[in-house]
Amino acid sequence: xxxxxxxxxxxxxxxxxxxxxxxxxxxxxxxxxxxxxxxxxxxxxxxxxxxxxxxxxxxxxxxxxxxxxxxxxxxxxxxxxxxxxxxxxxxxxxxxxxxxxxxxxxxxxxxxxxxxxxxxxxxxxxxxxxxxxxxxxxxxxxxxxxxxxxxxxxxxxxxxxxxxxxxxxxxxxxxxxx
Amino acid sequence: xxxxxxxxxxxxxxxxxxxxxxxxxxxxxxxxxxxxxxxxxxxxxxxxxxxxxxxxxxxxxxxxxxxxxxxxxxxxxxxxxxxxxxxxxxxxxxxxxxxxxxxxxxxxxxxxxxxxxxxxxxxxxxxxxxxxxxxxxxxxxxxxxxxxxxxxxxxxxxxxxxxxxxxxxxxxxxxxxxxxxxxxxxxxxxxxxxxxxxxxxxxxxxxxxxxxxxxxxxxxxxxxxxxxxxxxxxxxxxxxxxxxxxxxxxxxxxxxxxxxxxxxxxxxxxxxxxxxxxxxxxxxxxxxxxxxxxxxxxxxxxxxxxxxxxxxxxxxxxxxxxxxxxxx
Numbered sequence: 001x002x003x004x005x006x007x008x009x010x011x012x013x014x015x016x017x018x019x020x021x022x023x024x025x026x027x028x029x030x031x032x033x034x035x036x037x038x039x040x041x042x043x044x045x046x047x048x049x050x051x052x053x054x055x056x057x058x059x060x061x062x063x064x065x066x067x068x069x070x071x072x073x074x075x076x077x078x079x080x081x082x083x084x085x086x087x088x089x090x091x092x093x094x095x096x097x098x099x100x101x102x103x104x105x106x107x108x109x110x111x112x113x114x115x116x117x118x119x120x121x122x123x124x125x126x127x128x129x130x131x132x133x134x135x136x137x138x139x140x141x142x143x144x145x146x147x148x149x150x151x152x153x154x155x156x157x158x159x160x161x162x163x164x165x166x167x168x169x170x171x172x173x174x175x176x177x178x
Numbered sequence: 179x180x181x182x183x184x185x186x187x188x189x190x191x192x193x194x195x196x197x198x199x200x201x202x203x204x205x206x207x208x209x210x211x212x213x214x215x216x217x218x219x220x221x222x223x224x225x226x227x228x229x230x231x232x233x234x235x236x237x238x239x240x241x242x243x244x245x246x247x248x249x250x251x252x253x254x255x256x257x258x259x260x261x262x263x264x265x266x267x268x269x270x271x272x273x274x275x276x277x278x279x280x281x282x283x284x285x286x287x288x289x290x291x292x293x294x295x296x297x298x299x300x301x302x303x304x305x306x307x308x309x310x311x312x313x314x315x316x317x318x319x320x321x322x323x324x325x326x327x328x329x330x331x332x333x334x335x336x337x338x339x340x341x342x343x344x345x346x347x348x349x350x351x352x353x354x355x356x357x358x359x360x361x362x363x364x365x366x367x368x369x370x371x372x373x374x375x376x377x378x379x380x381x382x383x384x385x386x387x388x389x390x391x392x393x394x395x396x397x398x399x400x401x402x403x404x405x406x407x408x409x410x411x412x413x414x415x416x417x418x419x420x421x422x423x424x425x426x427x428x429x430x431x432x433x434x435x436x437x438x439x440x441x442x443x444x445x446x447x448x449x450x451x452x453x454x455x456x457x458x459x460x461x462x463x464x465x466x467x468x469x470x471x472x473x474x475x476x477x478x479x480x481x482x483x484x485x486x487x488x489x490x491x492x493x494x495x496x497x498x499x500x501x502x503x504x505x506x
Contacts, residue, residue: 011473014472014473015468015469015472017472018218018468018471018472019468021217021218021219021220022217022218024220025220026216026217026220026221026222027220027221028221028222030222030225
Protein backbone atom coordinates (compact mmCIF):
# COMPACT_ATOMS: atom_id res chain seq x y z
CA UNK A 1 0.00 0.00 0.00
CA UNK A 2 2.79 2.40 0.95
CA UNK A 3 4.68 1.68 -2.26
CA UNK A 4 1.49 2.30 -4.24
CA UNK A 5 1.14 5.75 -2.69
CA UNK A 6 4.80 6.44 -3.42
CA UNK A 7 4.36 5.36 -7.05
CA UNK A 8 1.33 7.61 -7.45
CA UNK A 9 3.25 10.49 -5.93
CA UNK A 10 6.20 9.94 -8.26
CA UNK A 11 3.88 9.80 -11.27
CA UNK A 12 2.13 13.01 -10.26
CA UNK A 13 5.49 14.70 -9.78
CA UNK A 14 6.61 13.70 -13.26
CA UNK A 15 3.41 14.90 -14.88
CA UNK A 16 3.60 18.19 -12.99
CA UNK A 17 7.19 18.74 -14.13
CA UNK A 18 6.39 18.26 -17.80
CA UNK A 19 3.25 20.37 -17.44
CA UNK A 20 5.28 23.25 -16.02
CA UNK A 21 7.62 23.05 -18.98
CA UNK A 22 4.68 23.87 -21.25
CA UNK A 23 4.82 27.46 -20.03
CA UNK A 24 8.54 27.95 -20.46
CA UNK A 25 10.04 29.87 -23.31
CA UNK A 26 11.56 27.52 -25.92
CA UNK A 27 15.33 27.57 -25.92
CA UNK A 28 15.58 26.96 -29.66
CA UNK A 29 17.62 29.40 -31.74
CA UNK A 30 15.80 29.75 -35.04
CA UNK A 31 18.76 29.59 -37.37
CA UNK A 32 18.16 31.39 -40.65
CA UNK A 33 16.47 34.28 -38.82
CA UNK A 34 18.82 34.39 -35.85
CA UNK A 35 22.52 34.23 -36.55
CA UNK A 36 24.32 33.36 -33.41
CA UNK A 37 27.75 35.01 -33.10
CA UNK A 38 30.22 32.16 -33.26
CA UNK A 39 33.49 32.15 -31.28
CA UNK A 40 36.43 33.66 -33.21
CA UNK A 41 38.21 30.33 -33.30
CA UNK A 42 35.32 28.37 -34.81
CA UNK A 43 36.65 26.28 -37.66
CA UNK A 44 34.90 26.83 -40.97
CA UNK A 45 35.69 28.50 -44.34
CA UNK A 46 39.46 28.68 -44.97
CA UNK A 47 41.22 31.88 -46.09
CA UNK A 48 44.73 32.87 -47.14
CA UNK A 49 45.86 36.00 -45.29
CA UNK A 50 48.33 38.83 -45.99
CA UNK A 51 51.15 39.94 -43.71
CA UNK A 52 51.08 43.46 -42.16
CA UNK A 53 53.06 44.80 -45.17
CA UNK A 54 50.24 43.71 -47.46
CA UNK A 55 52.06 40.82 -49.12
CA UNK A 56 50.99 37.19 -49.36
CA UNK A 57 52.08 35.18 -46.39
CA UNK A 58 51.99 31.82 -48.16
CA UNK A 59 55.46 30.56 -49.10
CA UNK A 60 54.17 27.36 -50.76
CA UNK A 61 55.97 25.06 -48.34
CA UNK A 62 53.35 22.28 -48.88
CA UNK A 63 53.02 21.59 -45.15
CA UNK A 64 49.27 22.16 -45.14
CA UNK A 65 48.86 19.99 -48.20
CA UNK A 66 50.94 17.25 -46.57
CA UNK A 67 49.12 17.32 -43.25
CA UNK A 68 45.63 17.46 -44.73
CA UNK A 69 43.95 14.14 -43.82
CA UNK A 70 41.61 14.25 -46.82
CA UNK A 71 44.13 15.72 -49.28
CA UNK A 72 41.92 18.62 -50.23
CA UNK A 73 44.71 21.23 -50.52
CA UNK A 74 46.92 21.40 -53.60
CA UNK A 75 49.28 24.09 -54.89
CA UNK A 76 52.27 24.80 -57.12
CA UNK A 77 55.28 26.64 -55.72
CA UNK A 78 57.20 29.22 -57.73
CA UNK A 79 59.96 31.75 -57.08
CA UNK A 80 59.88 35.52 -57.34
CA UNK A 81 62.88 37.53 -58.69
CA UNK A 82 64.18 38.10 -55.16
CA UNK A 83 64.33 34.35 -54.66
CA UNK A 84 61.38 34.09 -52.32
CA UNK A 85 58.75 31.41 -52.85
CA UNK A 86 55.07 31.85 -53.46
CA UNK A 87 52.22 29.66 -54.66
CA UNK A 88 51.60 30.14 -58.39
CA UNK A 89 48.25 28.45 -57.86
CA UNK A 90 46.56 27.33 -54.69
CA UNK A 91 43.41 25.24 -54.59
CA UNK A 92 41.20 23.94 -51.76
CA UNK A 93 38.44 21.47 -52.51
CA UNK A 94 35.81 22.34 -49.91
CA UNK A 95 33.72 19.40 -51.01
CA UNK A 96 36.34 17.22 -49.30
CA UNK A 97 37.50 19.50 -46.51
CA UNK A 98 36.56 18.27 -43.04
CA UNK A 99 37.46 21.54 -41.30
CA UNK A 100 39.87 19.82 -38.90
CA UNK A 101 42.19 22.84 -38.76
CA UNK A 102 45.40 20.82 -39.11
CA UNK A 103 46.51 23.01 -42.06
CA UNK A 104 46.24 26.09 -39.86
CA UNK A 105 48.31 24.39 -37.16
CA UNK A 106 50.95 23.26 -39.63
CA UNK A 107 51.34 26.64 -41.36
CA UNK A 108 54.69 28.24 -40.36
CA UNK A 109 53.68 31.68 -41.66
CA UNK A 110 50.09 31.97 -40.40
CA UNK A 111 48.97 32.24 -44.01
CA UNK A 112 46.22 29.65 -44.03
CA UNK A 113 43.52 30.27 -41.42
CA UNK A 114 40.03 29.02 -40.65
CA UNK A 115 37.22 31.54 -40.12
CA UNK A 116 33.83 31.17 -38.42
CA UNK A 117 31.94 31.81 -41.69
CA UNK A 118 30.25 28.51 -42.56
CA UNK A 119 27.49 29.22 -45.09
CA UNK A 120 29.39 28.05 -48.14
CA UNK A 121 27.04 25.44 -49.57
CA UNK A 122 26.43 25.31 -53.32
CA UNK A 123 24.09 23.46 -55.66
CA UNK A 124 26.95 22.47 -57.94
CA UNK A 125 29.72 20.55 -56.23
CA UNK A 126 32.41 21.91 -58.56
CA UNK A 127 31.74 25.40 -57.28
CA UNK A 128 33.13 24.25 -53.95
CA UNK A 129 36.62 24.08 -55.45
CA UNK A 130 38.17 27.40 -54.42
CA UNK A 131 41.12 28.87 -56.33
CA UNK A 132 43.75 31.19 -54.88
CA UNK A 133 41.85 34.37 -55.80
CA UNK A 134 38.78 33.03 -53.99
CA UNK A 135 40.83 32.20 -50.92
CA UNK A 136 42.90 35.38 -50.59
CA UNK A 137 41.60 38.00 -48.18
CA UNK A 138 42.89 41.55 -47.65
CA UNK A 139 43.70 41.31 -43.95
CA UNK A 140 45.83 39.47 -41.40
CA UNK A 141 43.14 37.22 -39.96
CA UNK A 142 43.60 36.20 -36.37
CA UNK A 143 47.35 36.90 -36.33
CA UNK A 144 47.53 40.68 -36.71
CA UNK A 145 51.20 41.41 -35.92
CA UNK A 146 53.01 38.40 -37.29
CA UNK A 147 55.40 39.08 -40.17
CA UNK A 148 57.49 35.97 -40.60
CA UNK A 149 60.22 37.56 -42.85
CA UNK A 150 61.12 39.95 -40.05
CA UNK A 151 61.76 37.15 -37.61
CA UNK A 152 63.02 34.41 -39.95
CA UNK A 153 66.27 34.24 -38.01
CA UNK A 154 68.31 31.75 -40.04
CA UNK A 155 71.71 31.88 -41.71
CA UNK A 156 71.68 31.19 -45.47
CA UNK A 157 74.24 31.23 -48.30
CA UNK A 158 73.25 34.78 -49.10
CA UNK A 159 73.34 36.45 -45.69
CA UNK A 160 73.70 35.94 -41.98
CA UNK A 161 71.16 36.16 -39.19
CA UNK A 162 69.02 39.26 -39.48
CA UNK A 163 70.71 40.48 -42.66
CA UNK A 164 68.16 39.42 -45.30
CA UNK A 165 65.93 41.94 -47.03
CA UNK A 166 63.19 43.28 -44.70
CA UNK A 167 64.55 41.21 -41.82
CA UNK A 168 64.92 42.70 -38.35
CA UNK A 169 68.07 42.40 -36.31
CA UNK A 170 67.96 39.55 -33.82
CA UNK A 171 66.82 40.58 -30.39
CA UNK A 172 69.47 40.47 -27.74
CA UNK A 173 67.68 38.30 -25.26
CA UNK A 174 70.05 39.32 -22.48
CA UNK A 175 68.72 42.89 -22.50
CA UNK A 176 65.67 41.51 -20.81
CA UNK A 177 67.67 40.35 -17.78
CA UNK A 178 67.08 42.23 -14.57
CA UNK B 179 -37.15 1.36 -53.69
CA UNK B 180 -36.70 5.12 -53.35
CA UNK B 181 -36.43 4.78 -49.59
CA UNK B 182 -33.83 2.10 -50.06
CA UNK B 183 -31.75 4.36 -52.33
CA UNK B 184 -32.14 7.26 -49.92
CA UNK B 185 -30.85 5.03 -47.13
CA UNK B 186 -27.88 3.96 -49.23
CA UNK B 187 -26.98 7.52 -50.16
CA UNK B 188 -27.34 8.59 -46.55
CA UNK B 189 -25.00 5.78 -45.46
CA UNK B 190 -22.43 6.71 -48.10
CA UNK B 191 -22.58 10.38 -47.09
CA UNK B 192 -22.11 9.45 -43.43
CA UNK B 193 -19.20 7.15 -44.30
CA UNK B 194 -17.55 9.83 -46.42
CA UNK B 195 -17.91 12.50 -43.74
CA UNK B 196 -16.69 10.29 -40.90
CA UNK B 197 -13.82 8.79 -42.88
CA UNK B 198 -12.76 12.14 -44.26
CA UNK B 199 -12.85 13.68 -40.82
CA UNK B 200 -10.98 10.72 -39.33
CA UNK B 201 -8.17 10.90 -41.91
CA UNK B 202 -7.94 14.67 -41.75
CA UNK B 203 -7.77 14.56 -37.98
CA UNK B 204 -5.16 11.78 -38.11
CA UNK B 205 -2.94 13.98 -40.28
CA UNK B 206 -3.35 16.95 -37.98
CA UNK B 207 -2.91 14.85 -34.85
CA UNK B 208 0.64 14.27 -36.04
CA UNK B 209 1.06 18.04 -36.12
CA UNK B 210 -0.62 18.43 -32.71
CA UNK B 211 1.57 15.74 -31.24
CA UNK B 212 4.78 17.22 -32.63
CA UNK B 213 3.86 20.74 -31.49
CA UNK B 214 2.67 19.71 -28.03
CA UNK B 215 5.59 17.37 -27.43
CA UNK B 216 7.97 20.11 -28.55
CA UNK B 217 6.50 22.56 -26.05
CA UNK B 218 6.82 19.93 -23.30
CA UNK B 219 10.51 19.76 -24.19
CA UNK B 220 10.83 23.56 -24.48
CA UNK B 221 11.28 23.50 -28.26
CA UNK B 222 9.13 25.05 -31.02
CA UNK B 223 8.29 21.98 -33.09
CA UNK B 224 7.51 22.25 -36.80
CA UNK B 225 7.20 25.92 -37.82
CA UNK B 226 8.59 26.12 -41.35
CA UNK B 227 5.86 24.75 -43.64
CA UNK B 228 3.19 27.43 -43.54
CA UNK B 229 2.09 29.45 -40.53
CA UNK B 230 2.89 27.57 -37.28
CA UNK B 231 3.89 24.64 -39.50
CA UNK B 232 0.26 23.99 -40.35
CA UNK B 233 1.13 22.68 -43.80
CA UNK B 234 3.51 20.12 -42.33
CA UNK B 235 1.06 17.16 -42.59
CA UNK B 236 0.54 17.90 -46.28
CA UNK B 237 4.28 18.12 -46.87
CA UNK B 238 4.76 14.83 -45.02
CA UNK B 239 2.07 13.11 -47.07
CA UNK B 240 3.59 14.28 -50.35
CA UNK B 241 6.99 13.14 -49.14
CA UNK B 242 5.74 9.69 -48.21
CA UNK B 243 3.85 9.26 -51.48
CA UNK B 244 6.87 10.17 -53.58
CA UNK B 245 9.41 8.07 -51.67
CA UNK B 246 10.78 4.88 -53.10
CA UNK B 247 8.70 1.90 -52.05
CA UNK B 248 11.08 -0.95 -51.26
CA UNK B 249 10.35 -4.57 -50.48
CA UNK B 250 13.39 -6.29 -48.96
CA UNK B 251 14.82 -9.42 -50.58
CA UNK B 252 13.57 -12.50 -48.78
CA UNK B 253 10.46 -10.78 -47.52
CA UNK B 254 7.15 -12.58 -47.86
CA UNK B 255 5.73 -10.22 -50.47
CA UNK B 256 2.03 -10.92 -49.99
CA UNK B 257 2.02 -10.61 -46.21
CA UNK B 258 4.47 -7.70 -46.35
CA UNK B 259 2.04 -5.72 -48.48
CA UNK B 260 -1.01 -6.84 -46.50
CA UNK B 261 0.22 -5.97 -42.99
CA UNK B 262 0.03 -2.14 -43.16
CA UNK B 263 -3.42 -2.35 -44.71
CA UNK B 264 -4.60 -4.56 -41.84
CA UNK B 265 -3.35 -2.08 -39.25
CA UNK B 266 -4.91 0.95 -40.95
CA UNK B 267 -8.14 -0.79 -41.86
CA UNK B 268 -8.95 -2.28 -38.46
CA UNK B 269 -8.27 1.06 -36.81
CA UNK B 270 -10.63 2.87 -39.17
CA UNK B 271 -13.39 0.22 -38.98
CA UNK B 272 -13.54 0.53 -35.20
CA UNK B 273 -14.98 4.00 -35.56
CA UNK B 274 -18.10 2.56 -37.23
CA UNK B 275 -19.84 1.92 -33.89
CA UNK B 276 -18.99 5.22 -32.20
CA UNK B 277 -22.07 7.45 -31.99
CA UNK B 278 -21.41 11.13 -32.51
CA UNK B 279 -24.83 12.55 -31.72
CA UNK B 280 -28.46 11.76 -30.89
CA UNK B 281 -30.97 10.78 -33.57
CA UNK B 282 -31.70 13.55 -36.03
CA UNK B 283 -34.90 14.09 -38.01
CA UNK B 284 -34.28 14.97 -41.66
CA UNK B 285 -37.42 15.31 -43.88
CA UNK B 286 -39.41 13.27 -41.40
CA UNK B 287 -36.90 10.43 -41.50
CA UNK B 288 -34.99 9.41 -38.41
CA UNK B 289 -31.22 9.60 -39.02
CA UNK B 290 -29.08 8.01 -36.30
CA UNK B 291 -25.75 9.84 -36.00
CA UNK B 292 -23.72 6.66 -35.97
CA UNK B 293 -22.57 4.61 -38.92
CA UNK B 294 -23.98 1.38 -37.60
CA UNK B 295 -25.60 0.67 -34.25
CA UNK B 296 -24.50 -2.93 -33.70
CA UNK B 297 -26.11 -4.56 -30.70
CA UNK B 298 -22.70 -6.10 -29.93
CA UNK B 299 -20.73 -2.92 -30.64
CA UNK B 300 -18.19 -3.45 -27.88
CA UNK B 301 -17.41 -7.00 -29.01
CA UNK B 302 -16.95 -5.65 -32.54
CA UNK B 303 -14.40 -3.15 -31.24
CA UNK B 304 -12.49 -5.84 -29.36
CA UNK B 305 -12.53 -8.19 -32.32
CA UNK B 306 -11.07 -5.51 -34.59
CA UNK B 307 -8.45 -4.37 -32.10
CA UNK B 308 -7.36 -8.02 -31.78
CA UNK B 309 -7.21 -8.29 -35.56
CA UNK B 310 -4.98 -5.23 -35.63
CA UNK B 311 -2.33 -7.30 -33.85
CA UNK B 312 -2.07 -9.44 -36.97
CA UNK B 313 -0.85 -6.42 -38.90
CA UNK B 314 1.94 -5.88 -36.39
CA UNK B 315 2.93 -9.52 -35.94
CA UNK B 316 2.71 -10.44 -39.63
CA UNK B 317 4.44 -7.25 -40.75
CA UNK B 318 7.27 -8.03 -38.35
CA UNK B 319 7.50 -11.63 -39.50
CA UNK B 320 7.16 -10.97 -43.22
CA UNK B 321 9.97 -8.38 -43.27
CA UNK B 322 12.60 -11.12 -42.81
CA UNK B 323 14.62 -8.94 -40.44
CA UNK B 324 15.60 -9.68 -36.86
CA UNK B 325 14.52 -6.28 -35.56
CA UNK B 326 11.13 -6.53 -37.23
CA UNK B 327 10.62 -10.04 -35.94
CA UNK B 328 11.48 -9.07 -32.37
CA UNK B 329 9.15 -6.10 -32.64
CA UNK B 330 6.37 -8.26 -34.02
CA UNK B 331 6.77 -10.84 -31.25
CA UNK B 332 6.74 -8.15 -28.61
CA UNK B 333 3.69 -6.61 -30.22
CA UNK B 334 1.81 -9.90 -30.14
CA UNK B 335 2.79 -10.69 -26.53
CA UNK B 336 1.91 -7.21 -25.36
CA UNK B 337 -1.46 -7.15 -27.06
CA UNK B 338 -2.46 -10.55 -25.70
CA UNK B 339 -1.76 -9.39 -22.16
CA UNK B 340 -3.51 -6.06 -22.51
CA UNK B 341 -6.46 -7.19 -24.58
CA UNK B 342 -7.62 -9.16 -21.54
CA UNK B 343 -7.43 -6.22 -19.13
CA UNK B 344 -9.06 -3.99 -21.73
CA UNK B 345 -12.00 -6.35 -22.11
CA UNK B 346 -12.41 -7.07 -18.40
CA UNK B 347 -12.30 -3.38 -17.46
CA UNK B 348 -15.38 -2.80 -19.60
CA UNK B 349 -17.51 -5.59 -18.15
CA UNK B 350 -18.74 -3.33 -15.29
CA UNK B 351 -19.73 -0.71 -17.89
CA UNK B 352 -21.77 -3.31 -19.75
CA UNK B 353 -23.32 -4.39 -16.43
CA UNK B 354 -24.33 -0.81 -15.63
CA UNK B 355 -25.67 -0.04 -19.12
CA UNK B 356 -27.19 -3.55 -19.53
CA UNK B 357 -26.16 -3.52 -23.19
CA UNK B 358 -23.19 -4.18 -25.49
CA UNK B 359 -24.36 -1.50 -27.89
CA UNK B 360 -22.25 1.63 -27.75
CA UNK B 361 -25.29 3.78 -28.49
CA UNK B 362 -27.11 2.31 -25.48
CA UNK B 363 -24.06 2.87 -23.28
CA UNK B 364 -24.10 6.57 -24.16
CA UNK B 365 -27.86 6.55 -23.58
CA UNK B 366 -27.27 5.09 -20.09
CA UNK B 367 -24.99 8.00 -19.16
CA UNK B 368 -27.83 10.46 -19.40
CA UNK B 369 -27.62 11.53 -15.75
CA UNK B 370 -23.90 11.14 -15.00
CA UNK B 371 -20.84 9.93 -16.94
CA UNK B 372 -19.59 6.49 -15.91
CA UNK B 373 -16.17 7.82 -14.87
CA UNK B 374 -17.80 8.97 -11.60
CA UNK B 375 -18.99 5.48 -10.67
CA UNK B 376 -16.21 3.48 -12.34
CA UNK B 377 -12.91 5.31 -11.73
CA UNK B 378 -10.98 2.04 -11.38
CA UNK B 379 -12.30 0.74 -14.69
CA UNK B 380 -11.38 4.09 -16.23
CA UNK B 381 -7.75 3.87 -15.05
CA UNK B 382 -7.42 0.26 -16.20
CA UNK B 383 -8.97 1.09 -19.55
CA UNK B 384 -6.70 4.10 -20.07
CA UNK B 385 -3.54 2.12 -19.30
CA UNK B 386 -4.60 -0.81 -21.46
CA UNK B 387 -5.66 1.51 -24.26
CA UNK B 388 -2.24 3.15 -24.29
CA UNK B 389 -0.60 -0.29 -24.36
CA UNK B 390 -2.99 -1.33 -27.12
CA UNK B 391 -2.08 1.63 -29.29
CA UNK B 392 1.66 0.92 -28.80
CA UNK B 393 2.50 4.35 -27.47
CA UNK B 394 5.14 5.41 -24.97
CA UNK B 395 5.44 4.13 -22.21
CA UNK B 396 4.32 0.90 -23.87
CA UNK B 397 5.99 1.27 -27.28
CA UNK B 398 8.06 -1.90 -26.94
CA UNK B 399 7.16 -3.19 -30.41
CA UNK B 400 8.91 -0.20 -31.97
CA UNK B 401 11.44 0.67 -29.21
CA UNK B 402 13.72 2.69 -31.45
CA UNK B 403 16.82 2.53 -29.28
CA UNK B 404 16.89 -1.27 -29.28
CA UNK B 405 15.01 -2.35 -32.39
CA UNK B 406 15.62 0.49 -34.90
CA UNK B 407 11.89 0.90 -35.51
CA UNK B 408 10.59 -2.51 -34.46
CA UNK B 409 7.99 -4.12 -36.67
CA UNK B 410 8.06 -1.37 -39.32
CA UNK B 411 11.86 -1.19 -39.67
CA UNK B 412 11.80 -2.47 -43.26
CA UNK B 413 8.85 -0.40 -44.42
CA UNK B 414 9.22 2.73 -46.49
CA UNK B 415 7.12 5.18 -48.43
CA UNK B 416 3.37 4.97 -48.22
CA UNK B 417 3.37 1.51 -46.61
CA UNK B 418 5.12 3.05 -43.63
CA UNK B 419 2.62 5.90 -43.99
CA UNK B 420 -0.22 3.42 -43.57
CA UNK B 421 1.28 2.08 -40.32
CA UNK B 422 1.64 5.65 -39.18
CA UNK B 423 -1.93 6.48 -40.18
CA UNK B 424 -3.14 3.36 -38.40
CA UNK B 425 -1.41 4.43 -35.21
CA UNK B 426 -2.96 7.87 -35.22
CA UNK B 427 -6.43 6.66 -36.19
CA UNK B 428 -6.09 4.12 -33.39
CA UNK B 429 -5.32 6.96 -30.99
CA UNK B 430 -8.48 8.75 -32.07
CA UNK B 431 -10.58 5.62 -31.80
CA UNK B 432 -9.31 4.94 -28.29
CA UNK B 433 -9.95 8.58 -27.43
CA UNK B 434 -13.46 8.19 -28.80
CA UNK B 435 -13.98 4.96 -26.82
CA UNK B 436 -12.85 6.59 -23.59
CA UNK B 437 -15.16 9.50 -24.35
CA UNK B 438 -18.11 7.27 -25.19
CA UNK B 439 -17.70 4.72 -22.40
CA UNK B 440 -16.61 6.93 -19.52
CA UNK B 441 -17.06 10.62 -20.32
CA UNK B 442 -20.64 10.56 -21.59
CA UNK B 443 -19.93 10.54 -25.32
CA UNK B 444 -21.56 13.37 -27.19
CA UNK B 445 -23.39 14.68 -24.12
CA UNK B 446 -22.58 18.20 -22.98
CA UNK B 447 -24.20 21.59 -22.52
CA UNK B 448 -24.52 24.42 -25.09
CA UNK B 449 -22.38 23.03 -27.93
CA UNK B 450 -23.70 20.62 -30.60
CA UNK B 451 -23.12 16.91 -29.79
CA UNK B 452 -20.41 16.13 -32.41
CA UNK B 453 -18.37 19.07 -31.11
CA UNK B 454 -18.53 17.69 -27.58
CA UNK B 455 -17.37 14.30 -28.77
CA UNK B 456 -14.54 15.99 -30.68
CA UNK B 457 -13.48 17.99 -27.59
CA UNK B 458 -13.46 14.85 -25.45
CA UNK B 459 -11.44 12.89 -28.02
CA UNK B 460 -8.89 15.70 -28.24
CA UNK B 461 -8.60 15.88 -24.45
CA UNK B 462 -7.90 12.15 -24.18
CA UNK B 463 -5.39 12.33 -27.05
CA UNK B 464 -3.64 15.31 -25.45
CA UNK B 465 -3.37 13.33 -22.23
CA UNK B 466 -1.78 10.46 -24.18
CA UNK B 467 0.76 12.86 -25.70
CA UNK B 468 1.44 14.37 -22.30
CA UNK B 469 2.11 10.86 -21.00
CA UNK B 470 4.48 10.29 -23.90
CA UNK B 471 6.40 13.41 -22.91
CA UNK B 472 6.60 12.33 -19.27
CA UNK B 473 7.14 8.61 -18.80
CA UNK B 474 10.05 6.43 -19.91
CA UNK B 475 9.46 3.12 -21.68
CA UNK B 476 8.71 0.13 -19.46
CA UNK B 477 10.94 -2.93 -19.55
CA UNK B 478 9.47 -6.09 -21.10
CA UNK B 479 9.02 -7.90 -17.78
CA UNK B 480 7.63 -4.78 -16.09
CA UNK B 481 5.08 -4.54 -18.87
CA UNK B 482 4.03 -8.16 -18.36
CA UNK B 483 3.93 -7.78 -14.57
CA UNK B 484 1.76 -4.70 -14.82
CA UNK B 485 -0.61 -6.43 -17.23
CA UNK B 486 -1.01 -9.88 -15.71
CA UNK B 487 -0.34 -9.29 -12.00
CA UNK B 488 -1.95 -5.92 -11.45
CA UNK B 489 -4.45 -4.86 -14.10
CA UNK B 490 -6.21 -8.18 -14.65
CA UNK B 491 -6.77 -9.03 -10.93
CA UNK B 492 -7.85 -5.45 -10.35
CA UNK B 493 -10.31 -5.64 -13.25
CA UNK B 494 -11.71 -8.94 -11.93
CA UNK B 495 -12.12 -7.47 -8.46
CA UNK B 496 -13.86 -4.48 -10.00
CA UNK B 497 -16.31 -6.79 -11.79
CA UNK B 498 -17.11 -8.64 -8.55
CA UNK B 499 -17.66 -5.43 -6.58
CA UNK B 500 -19.79 -3.87 -9.33
CA UNK B 501 -21.80 -7.07 -9.65
CA UNK B 502 -22.47 -7.07 -5.90
CA UNK B 503 -23.54 -3.42 -5.99
CA UNK B 504 -25.81 -3.95 -9.02
CA UNK B 505 -27.35 -7.08 -7.45
CA UNK B 506 -28.13 -5.62 -4.02
